Amino acid sequence: MGKLSKVIASSIALLSTAVFSEYGLNMTEGVTSISHDIYDLHMMVFWVCVVIAAIVFGAMFYSVFAHRKSKGAVAAQFHESTKAEILWTLVPVVILVGMAIPASKTLIDLEDTSKAEMTVKVTGHQWKWQYDYPKEGISFISNLAKTSKDSVASDIDNLSNENYKTGATSVDNYLLEVDKRLVLPVDTSIRFLITSNDVIHNWWVLDFGVKQDANPGFINDAWAKVDKIGTYRGQCAELCGKDHGFMPIVVDVVSKADYAKWVEKEQASAAAAIASATQVWSKADLMSKGKKVYESNCAGCHKMDGSGMPPIFPAIKDSAIANGIASEHMAIVLHGKAGMPTFKMLGDADLASVITYERNAFGNTGSVVQPSDVKSAR
Amino acid sequence: MTTATASHDTHHGPEKGLMRWVKTTNHKDIGTLYLWFAFSMLLIGGALAMGIRMELLQPGLQLMEPQFFNQLTTMHGLIMVFGAIMPAFVGLGNWLIPMMVGAPDMALPRMNNWSFWILPFAGGLLLSTFFMEGGAPAFGWTFYAPLSTTFAPDSTDFFIFAVHLLGFSSIMGAINIIATVLNMRAPAMKLMDMPLFVWTWLITSFLLIGAMPVLAGAVTMMLTDRNFGTAFFDATGGGDPVMFQHIFWFFGHPEVYIMILPAFGVVSHIIPTFSRKPLFGYSSMVYATASIAFLSYIVWAHHMFLTGMPVAGELYFMYATMLIAVPTGVKVFNWISTMWRGSMTFETPMLWAISFVFLFTIGGFSGLMLGIAPADIQYHDTYFVVAHFHYVLVTGALWSIIAATFYWLPKWTGKMYNESLAKIHFWWAVISVNVLFFPQHFLGLAGMPRRIPDYSLQFADFNFISSIGGFAFGASFILFTYIVFDCIRNGKPAAARPWEGAKGLEWTLAPKAQYHSFNTPPSRELIESESQHS
Numbered sequence: 001m002g003k004l005s006k007v008i009a010s011s012i013a014l015l016s017t018a019v020f021s022e023y024g025l026n027m028t029e030g031v032t033s034i035s036h037d038i039y040d041l042h043m044m045v046f047w048v049c050v051v052i053a054a055i056v057f058g059a060m061f062y063s064v065f066a067h068r069k070s071k072g073a074v075a076a077q078f079h080e081s082t083k084a085e086i087l088w089t090l091v092p093v094v095i096l097v098g099m100a101i102p103a104s105k106t107l108i109d110l111e112d113t114s115k116a117e118m119t120v121k122v123t124g125h126q127w128k129w130q131y132d133y134p135k136e137g138i139s140f141i142s143n144l145a146k147t148s149k150d151s152v153a154s155d156i157d158n159l160s161n162e163n164y165k166t167g168a169t170s171v172d173n174y175l176l177e178v179d180k181r182l183v184l185p186v187d188t189s190i191r192f193l194i195t196s197n198d199v200i201h202n203w204w205v206l207d208f209g210v211k212q213d214a215n216p217g218f219i220n221d222a223w224a225k226v227d228k229i230g231t232y233r234g235q236c237a238e239l240c241g242k243d244h245g246f247m248p249i250v251v252d253v254v255s256k257a258d259y260a261k262w263v264e265k266e267q268a269s270a271a272a273a274i275a276s277a278t279q280v281w282s283k284a285d286l287m288s289k290g291k292k293v294y295e296s297n298c299a300g301c302h303k304m305d306g307s308g309m310p311p312i313f314p315a316i317k318d319s320a321i322a323n324g325i326a327s328e329h330m331a332i333v334l335h336g337k338a339g340m341p342t343f344k345m346l347g348d349a350d351l352a353s354v355i356t357y358e359r360n361a362f363g364n365t366g367s368v369v370q371p372s373d374v375k376s377a378r
Numbered sequence: 379m380t381t382a383t384a385s386h387d388t389h390h391g392p393e394k395g396l397m398r399w400v401k402t403t404n405h406k407d408i409g410t411l412y413l414w415f416a417f418s419m420l421l422i423g424g425a426l427a428m429g430i431r432m433e434l435l436q437p438g439l440q441l442m443e444p445q446f447f448n449q450l451t452t453m454h455g456l457i458m459v460f461g462a463i464m465p466a467f468v469g470l471g472n473w474l475i476p477m478m479v480g481a482p483d484m485a486l487p488r489m490n491n492w493s494f495w496i497l498p499f500a501g502g503l504l505l506s507t508f509f510m511e512g513g514a515p516a517f518g519w520t521f522y523a524p525l526s527t528t529f530a531p532d533s534t535d536f537f538i539f540a541v542h543l544l545g546f547s548s549i550m551g552a553i554n555i556i557a558t559v560l561n562m563r564a565p566a567m568k569l570m571d572m573p574l575f576v577w578t579w580l581i582t583s584f585l586l587i588g589a590m591p592v593l594a595g596a597v598t599m600m601l602t603d604r605n606f607g608t609a610f611f612d613a614t615g616g617g618d619p620v621m622f623q624h625i626f627w628f629f630g631h632p633e634v635y636i637m638i639l640p641a642f643g644v645v646s647h648i649i650p651t652f653s654r655k656p657l658f659g660y661s662s663m664v665y666a667t668a669s670i671a672f673l674s675y676i677v678w679a680h681h682m683f684l685t686g687m688p689v690a691g692e693l694y695f696m697y698a699t700m701l702i703a704v705p706t707g708v709k710v711f712n713w714i715s716t717m718w719r720g721s722m723t724f725e726t727p728m729l730w731a732i733s734f735v736f737l738f739t740i741g742g743f744s745g746l747m748l749g750i751a752p753a754d755i756q757y758h759d760t761y762f763v764v765a766h767f768h769y770v771l772v773t774g775a776l777w778s779i780i781a782a783t784f785y786w787l788p789k790w791t792g793k794m795y796n797e798s799l800a801k802i803h804f805w806w807a808v809i810s811v812n813v814l815f816f817p818q819h820f821l822g823l824a825g826m827p828r829r830i831p832d833y834s835l836q837f838a839d840f841n842f843i844s845s846i847g848g849f850a851f852g853a854s855f856i857l858f859t860y861i862v863f864d865c866i867r868n869g870k871p872a873a874a875r876p877w878e879g880a881k882g883l884e885w886t887l888a889p890k891a892q893y894h895s896f897n898t899p900p901s902r903e904l905i906e907s908e909s910q911h912s
Contacts, residue, residue: 024824024836027756034752042753049743056710057736063717064732068724069654075721075879079656079911088711089704096700099750104693106752111689126529151438174437175834199525200619202684202759206825211755213684215620216524217613220686237759237827239518241525242445245830309445312512312531339529 028206031228031253035209037106045099052095110209113223116191120184123345124194124201124214124236127243127300130345131182138266141345143296144246145177173250176233179296181250185259189225198341202238205249211237226253243300277348277371283356286368290357293350297343298358306362312339317362326367329355330377348374391893400495403487404893405472408494410790412469413783415497419461420776422505424852426454431814431848434841439832447831448516449508455519456537459637460544461501463771466779467640468493468551471579473790475555477884477891478573480564480900485557493550500543507533518829520630523611523622527603534604538597545590552583552590564883566902570661573882573910577664578643581671582636588675589632596625620685627678635674637771639667641738641778642709645731647882648785649713650910652728653720654879659712660911666705666712673702683754692751699749703742710739725877726800730781733808734774741769744819759829762822768815780807783862788876792890793869799861807854813847881910 029039067073121132125141132139151171171177184190194203196214204211208224226232234249254262295304298316302308306317316322321329333355336342343351348371355374359366392398392407402408429450433441442450472490476483484490507514512531515521526534559572559580572580599622602608609615611622642663650657657663680699683692713735722728744766748757757763787795817840822828826837833841875885883900884891886908900908 025820027823028825035756038752038756041750042747042756045747045750045753049746053739053743056714056739060714060717060732060735063714063720064722067653067718067720067722069721070723073719073721075654076719077656078719079658079660079716081659081715084711084715085659085662085708089708092704092707096703100697100700103696103750103752107692107696108689110752110755111692173834175832199529200522204827206756209755211684211758213620213686215613215686218618218620218686235825235827235830239448239522239525239759239829241529242443242448242516244448245444245827245832309443312445 030207030209031226031230031232032208032210032224033227034106034110034224035207037109038209041103041106044102048095048099110222113191113221115189116223117189118185119191119193120182121193121195122203122214124196124198124203124240124247125345126198126241126341127236127247128297129178129182129203129247129249130197133263136263136267138263138270139345140180140266141297142178142180142182142250144175144248145173145179146295147171148173148175148177149246173233175246176235176248176250178248178250181231181252183252183254183259183262184226185256186226186229186253188256189223192222192224193219194222195219197345198336199240200238201236201240201247203234203249204237205232205234205251207232207234208251213238229253229255246300273347273349277352277375280370280372281349281352283360283368286353286356286370287360289349290353290355291361293346293354294357294361297346298354306358306364316358317364319364322358322364323366326355326359326369326373327377329359329366330369330374334374334378344378348372401491403483403491405476405484405487405490405895406790406891406893408484408490409469409471409473411494412465412472412497415494415501416462416466416469416779419457419465419501421855423454423457423462424855426450426457427848428852430454431845433831434833435845436842437833437835437838442831444831445513445516448518448829449514451829452515452518452521453504453508456504456515457501458771459519459633460541461497461504463637463775463779464544464548465497467579467582467637467775468548470575470640470644470779470782470786471551471555474786474884475558475576475579476562477789477887477895478576478882479559479562480567480883480896480905481558481562482894482897483562484554485562486554489550490554493547493554496543496547496550500540500547503536503543504540507536510536520623520626521600522626523600523603523619527600527611530604535601538601541597542594545594548586548590552586555579555583556587564896564899564905566899567905570664571905571909573643574646574657574660574663574667575640575643578639578646578667581667582639585632585636585639585671585674589629589636592625593629593633596622596629599625620682623682623685624679627681628675630681631678632671632674634770635670637775638738639671641734641775642667644778644782644785645713645734647910648727648731648781649716649735651785651877651880652725652731653717653722655716655720657712657911658715658718659708662708663712666708669705670702673698673705677702680749680751680754683751684758696749696751700746703746703749706742710735710742723878725784726795726797726804727781727785727877729801729804729808730777730784733804734777734781737769737773737777737808737812741766741774744769757822759827760822761818761826761828764828765815765818765822768818772815773811780858785877786884787862787865788872788889789884789887789891791866791869792872792888793865794872794876795861795865795869799857799864803854803857803861806857807851810847810850810854814844814851815847817841817844817847881908883908 027039027042029036119134123130128141128143130141148171194212194214196216201214203214210222210224212220212222230253232251236244236247301313302316308315334344351374352369352371355369433447510533515534515537517526517530559576599610603610609617611617611619646657677695677698679695748754748766821837821840826833872889874889
């Protein structure tokens with residue numbers, strides 16, 4: 001009960017201090033033609049409902065107040081009117097047809113991705129997003145930012161250090177920030193190809209009016225043409241397991257010139273990563289890089305200290321695999337096993353360093369794995 | 379035959395002690411068992427919901443791991459749908475249908491016993507998963523593959539067997555009701571003389587028989603995918619995870635109407651009674667119920683607008699879905715026309731019925747909005763959907779069950795409940811339920827996804843309000859429990875017809891309905907004079 005009363009007390013404190021940014025009452029109009037159309041449809045249907053509600057509930061409450069026994073009302077005995085039944089069947093049909101026409105137009109438009117000028121492939125993983133620019137040769141993973149991760153008091157024992165009080169509110173864009181953002185050019189028609197690597201996810205950016213299931217083994221598409229430079233945030237919108245609530249989407253929409261610069265920079269660093277993967281790394285370098293990769297990709301299930309959450313997520317600390325033959329360890333990381341997804345989308349250097357880290361951190365005593373080993377194990 | 383039954387009946391009443399309830403084949407006993415089972419599941423499901431609202435009271439994770447949160451949302455949904463709402467309606471059907479059609483009992487009494495006694499075991503199996511290694515199912519009550527197959531905890535197999543058992547029970551219950559209505563109805567009662575609760579349950583039974591085997595098929599495919607190497611829902615083996623959703627929702631959408639059609643029936647009894655006026659548009663009510671049932675089978679993919687369906691499919695499912703608004707609207711218009719120029723009083727059942735019409739219609743409006751496929755892109759899987767289906771299932775289905783409890787409690791117990799306490803309970807519940815669910819519309823429109831254990835700060839205010847409403851609504855059931863017990867133990871004796879305007883064969887029975895309802899079928903004159911609609 002102590003914890004509970006703390007939670008309630010701090011909630012009241014939170015409410016009384018104006019720590020919250022804006023809170024929304026209505027859908028956003030968004031920044032694409034589709035999101036504008038959806039907003040207009042939403043408002044139209046909403047107002048039609050309000051008018052119908054006013055008439056229907058108005059009649060009901062008038063009757064409730066006027067036709068009561070305590071006011072001496074005597075019950076009429078009418079109980080049938082074919083005319084009335086036909087009337088209140090046909091009038092709604094006409095209203096519905098009026099709604100269906102603009103809705104159909106918007107639907108056909110938003111499903112037509114043929115006008116796209118560029119393509120981004122979005123792949124859902126438990127619990128992060130991967131973005132590929134097939135033509136530009138850019139590929140990266142986007143995780144929940146460390147600032148948010150650290151302030152989630154995910155361990156109930158952590159409540160004693162009062163993380164929960166300051167945690168969530170001290171971070172900018174709590175749960176809606178990532179370590180690497182998707183970057184897109186403004187005023188460009190972009191096709192998103194959306195798929196998944198494990199379970200069904202859903203890629204949703206409210207301001208774009210884009211929300212599409214990411215199905216494993218199938219590719220869905222959607223499109224957006226953003227008309228305003230800015231940063232837009234979204235979340236996974238299909239229950240995808242434990243950390244479904246912790247795989248946000250952040251998109252920077254930039255000018256076309258800035259976008260071109262960003263592409264150049266990404267291509268250069270991709271080339272550097274490929275070059276570094278051909279070298280032999282020192283164990284210290286592998287360990288320090290591996291720690292970072294581990295924290296953003298593995299710690300969600302296997303925990304920062306490698307203790308895991310048995311029996312669903314096994315411990316890495318003292319595990320037979322991490323202390324055993326390197327090739328078996330690599331096979332699991334590359335191809336997955338049962339609930340463990342594949343991590344083959346990470347680069348050779350990243351995989352080599354994280355596997356080395358898992359084999360030598362937490363008191364484990366496994367061998368060192370080099371990028372070239374990973375490359376040949378693929 | 380009739381005289382033989384009558385003389386047989388006078389010899390014995392119910393058996394004494396516990397074995398009465400284990401061995402009973404009496405529709406009233408079984409109805410009572412169903413209702414108590416449903417009520418205890420409602421309290422368990424409600425306790426899980428309290429856990430959910432507790433965690434969502436403020437941002438940050440305070441009380442539980444995300445995986446446990448997912449177990450709570452999953453089990454809350456499953457228990458409320460399969461453990462609380464559906465058995466409660468079967469319980470009402472058991473109690474009321476034989477009385478309403480002038481029959482002595484249900485047509486298949488031994489099967490009736492069996493279909494009830496499966497339930498506690500199915501429910502126990504489902505609840506036991508909480509104590510298993512790896513925890514309870516955590517993939518949502520819709521259990522989409524592959525999260526529920528390849529990536530699910532071991533307890534999923536127990537969940538599958540529990541669903542199979544619940545399905546057996548529902549199908550048997552439905553067969554029994556169809557057989558009772560068609561074979562045991564008083565010979566002088568034509569189909570179009572039947573009260574609406576009987577009509578809505580008859581139609582619901584056909585929905586159950588059509589839909590539950592499809593669910594059984596879906597979970598069986600899950601079972602073989604999980605354990606026997608098939609790949610129905612696994613793309614790497616040539617299957618399709620979206621096919622799971624088609625099969626699930628082919629069950630799931632009729633299921634929604636399984637939970638609301640009997641509610642329409644209940645309300646169609648209560649409103650005429652307290653308006654002292656015949657039900658308006660009886661035959662159009664019957665046809666509207668049948669149309670809704672038919673439409674419910676051909677709209678399933680409106681739950682799947684974002685799965686990547688072809689645009690022609692989306693257009694079809696959008697149009698078909700919008701059509702449902704028409705017969706549903708007819709029902710609402712008929713209820714209001716029944717009240718119109720009546721002579722209304724506002725005893726507790728009427729308060730629940732009027733608030734049903736109001737709040738269910740709000741759920742209907744948000745349902746219409748969700749049916750607009752492009753707009754659904756923004757609403758889908760957000761709290762807007764959560765608000766929508768709680769308005770139709772809590773202030774719809776559950777509201778009608780509570781209304782029915784107060785309305786027929788005098789007939790079940792022969793005693794009157796405490797009217798002033800019941801009115802306090804009504805206002806407490808109706809205010810708190812709106813504090814609980816109305817802000818969730820705003821959360822959804824502002825972009826809060828459903829099924830998340832933690833949220834960003836712009837959602838904090840409304841979540842706090844919603845949680846407070848949730849705790850108050852949860853507490854209202856303590857008072858409800860007290861009122862029911864108080865009625866059973868201390869209630870004043872009720873008249874055989876405790877409501878001035880009530881019509882129906884059940885009110886011609888003793889104040890506490892006798893153990894066997896009608897040993898001789900009621901006459902045509904009695905049926906006509908007790909008809910609600912002429």
